[in-house]
Amino acid sequence: MIDLHLIGMGTGNPDHLTRAAIAAMNAADLILLPRKGEAKSDLIDLRRTICADVLTAATRVVEFDLPERDTAAPYLSAVERWHDAIALAWRDEIARHLPTGGRLALLVWGDPSLYDSTLRIADRLRADGLAITVTVEPGITSLQALTAAHAIPLNTVGAPVLITTGRKLRAGGWPVGVDTIAVMLDGDCAFSTLDFRGIEIWWGAYLGMAYQMLIAGSLDEAAERIVEARASLRERHGWIMDIYLLRRVVPIDELRLR
Structure with missing residues (x-):
């Protein structure tokens, strides 16, 4: 046994x-x-x-x-x-x-x-x-380490959270009915395929390690910085483990009216 x-x-x-x-x-x-x-x-x-x-x-x-x-x-x-x-x-x-x-x-x-x-x-x-x-x-979990590192709550009040993969986010886009998405196993920066408007991102790599790196902000401002940082870190260390949280802070219906 x-x-x-x-x-x-x-x-x-x-x-x-x-x-x-x-x-x-x-x-x-x-x-x-x-x-x-x-x-x-x-x-x-x-x-x-x-x-x-x-x-x-x-x-x-x-x-x-x-x-x-x-x-x-x-x-x-x-x-x-x-x-x-x-x-x-x-x-x-x-x-x-x-x-x-x-x-x-x-x-x-x-x-x-x-x-x-x-x-x-x-x-x-x-x-x-x-x-x-x-x-x-x-x-x-890496998700707990991410929210702790950024000192943010995982969810908004009374709202659901979707945990998914970069592959799923890239294939299906932003899912209906959620305002917060945690994305794991994303080797291709799937967030870059979204409509950036009204979305905040909290990203972390090598969480809990000596060379931990964090980037946060509006997706339109942070997306390029994350892509560049991720490529640089992967080249430097030969591997990378990262995760990010996306939150829609402007409702989609309001965006449609703009």
Whole structure:
């Protein structure tokens, strides 16, 4: 039996870990840390730092190479094959390091519940017949880190919030019935395809890290600055994690009258 603990580690700052997360890491027999290539070495370094900071027990920490997604293939089918490959990599590491079972911990960026597929990958192991139980220790999401960094509320009074992806925003435009949109996984600055009028944006990259960057303002004023900053940061670090919140501050009906 494998007792799998998925630990939300926030956005890379050890201070974001809960006490429950720290206890689960120290109670584990094994922690697996994924390597994502030289260009993203910062990500494994942050996980190493977290382990060094909080581990007081004799927990084994093992690194493994994470399979890469085929970015040339159609998105959904490529993701399915990628998740299959990750599940196989997990199974191989479990067979190698926990052949008789035990407690396994994985550090999940942000929180396992929000735009993360770790739980779905764990389901693949269960479907393949591995005896596994799954426990989640929640973490601070990038959305929480964003609103905290800008010191803003997520929603307006009594109003809904839509959490979506850049791909969806670009394909469908501003959705009907919401005045606030949180956008994740946007590699192409989908906000630049919107009618800028009456929209405010709060953007953040590398939230919680030493090189965190924030930009906020009206979309017509901030959009170009964000596009330029994002390109510069990605070139400098070799990777980028960012998120933004859009809010319509002028109702669409009023815009139509202008």
